Amino acid sequence: MVAAIALESVVKLVAFVAVGVFVTYGLYDGFGDIFEHLNTHPELQRLAIAIPSGKGYTGWFSLVVLSAMAVLFLPRQFQVAVVENVNEAHLKRAAWLFPLYLLLINIFVLPIALGGLLHFAGQGVDADTFVLTLPMSQRHESLTLLVFVGGLSAATGMVIVETIALSTMVCNDLVMPLLLRHQRVALEEAKDLSGLLLSIRRDAIVGILLLGYLYFRLAGEAYALVAIGLISFSAVAQFAPAMIGGMYWRGGTRGGAVAGLLAGFLVWTYTLLLPSFAKSGWLPDGFLTQGLLGIELLQPQQLFGLSGFDEISHCLFWSFFANIGAYVGVSLLRPPTAAEATQATVFVDALKDTGPVGAALWRGRAKVSDLQDLVGRFLGPARGQSLFAAYARRRGFTSGVMLEADAQLVQFAESLLAGAIGSASARVMVASVAKEEPLSIDEVMHILDEASQLRTYSRELERKSRELTAATLELQEANERLQELDRVKDDIMSSVTHELRTPLTSIRAFSELLRDDPRMHLPDRVRFLGLIVSEAERLTRLINQTLDLAKIESGRADWNGCELDLKEIIEQSIAATSQLFREKEAHVELDLPDNLPLILADRDRLIQVMLNLLSNAVKFLPPDNARVSVVLQRQADGLEVSVVDNGPGIRPEDQQLIFEKFRQVGDSMTAKPTGTGLGLPISRRIVEHFGGRLWVESVPGEGATFRFTLPFAPVGEQALAQAVQA
């Protein structure tokens, strides 16, 4: 059929262009000549104004809109562009070829129309027939024949395509669904239904042709061909909102589309169709001027007082207003159902998603043979078989291998049937053989739930995995810290062991010497026994201090914090070490002001710190002119104690080292210092425990100054303590 239409279109084009060329260049001397003649005929001049005065810009605009919609939505256009379309790529070519065709066929419209008006001025010849009457008047029989053939082919082509398109629609979307709904059992029993389909369509064709003739008889006399066309264009335009909305708007629903169509057609019928009947005298035309039931606001062609438009624009305005309003309004009343959402996805995302969305949502089982039989019943058994074979080849199956149909095959069968009996009926028929478990809204919701649950799970999983990664990192860090601590502990153990072994070595060696030599000289004997005792003392001190430090470091030390007068502590410590200073003949200077605020600390611990600092100072004092000074000073937020000696001093690089465990710093001039190497580390920890600092300042050769600070005790407690003292 498409080939026939194509040929018809070409014939029409050739005939029309031929008569156009004849009129333009045969009767006149080209376009310019025809338009020249306008100036000599004033009554035609108004036609040459681009916008005829009667209709105005709105009329022109309405016509353009209507024509554009007609190109898309007229049944025959739809039939050719969509139903008969076998290849989507053809649409691209049609997109430029069809407008070009329209342009070509319209080039000579004005010359022919003007030529006719000029030529038959005052003779009352129907303008619709100019293309025939012009060549006839010049006795060009062959051209007349060509034009007649062209016109005939144009008319028949239009009629054929239109009626076939309409009959297919009537058959697929009206008759079959009704039949299937009311006589389903009978349909299932009948074996071959292709005959039934054919007869339905034939009847529809006859009916449509009769209706067309009827309208022509009733309204045709009053209207030109163009006017009839415009009335039907306006009707067809009512499909536009639902179709365009369906392609671009997800929110559209079935109810909205039906409401929009109903409203649009109702308004169209009232404002355009009924008036056309009335003007033909088939209806009383009283309601045209007085409005329905005498209400002026309801005048069909000046609805609600809207005047100043031509009837087409007027109809278009009100029908679109009602149509779009009802479509959007009703659609928004409730959210789309699952089926509508699926459809919307198929159409709106058609360019995005090439996957068969519909197929993905189909669940069920069907035998291939059942489907093939079903298709055969409507398309004929032979055609059904060949179509299925071709499909199998395309999918890469040898025919007959597939017994169970998959979703794609079911959809394929459905689309085949849809071409014959419409998509709604096709779905019903396929459902009758495919044991589909139809997707209810609950199930769709369930599927969506599962999907969202999966998403939740995967998010949860992601979160868990992130947490795990973080935990692993923490664990790694903790492990590294532990390993570090372990290494430190190992070092300390090793140091402690070393420190313990050293005095033990001396003790054992001296003991064995004494044991093995009973006749040892008395001075040696006394000296060795003295060394054994001092090494044993060193050992005891070492053990005590190691345990003490371990206790402080592990936080298990007992602290007896109370307000203390730091001056008193210092004086007590000096008294305890006075013997040491006397031995070294050291001069001790004190600078200890009275009435300083109290500090908060543990009395015994603080004395321990002072004793350590004082004994350290004594240890390094020079043999001559030994001097030690102890200074107590008030600072902004606490007290500062300085213990200054005039010993050798400490090298800058050693000033931090001496606060590490077992790190004793000797001097080449002096022997290795006695002591455990734990005094300063312990002292520093004690001071820091009470919020203070302990550090050393020293220039080598000029002595060393050990300083520590301790913050004031909180004011309230201090006042209380002073009050108690008072």
Added chain:
Amino acid sequence: MSKKILIADDEQNIVISIEFLLRREGFAVLVASDGEEALAKVRAERPDLVLLDVMMPKMNGFDVCQALRADPDLSSTRILMLTAKGRDTEVSKGLGLGADGYMTKPFSTKELLAEVRKLLGM
């Protein structure tokens, strides 16, 4: 002629005890209290044996041992390492660096004498 032995240790009391022990046994005894001093005295006095403490100021026993073994003139000098860290790694490190013997503190004076005599081939 009596054998000459150098005691290198920074622990005064240990030096005193070993010095007394060795003199009583008839050895000539030298003393050093740090690594550098020990190295200098070995080069100057050429003792037959060095009792070398590992943990010493300025230059530890391992470094002194290495320096001694790097000097071909001193190849006949015996080295007995003394350490308070009795770990296997320390022992093998000392022996790997060329020490002839190894004793862990605290040691028995009898064993020390036996080891000293063995190293001196007596």
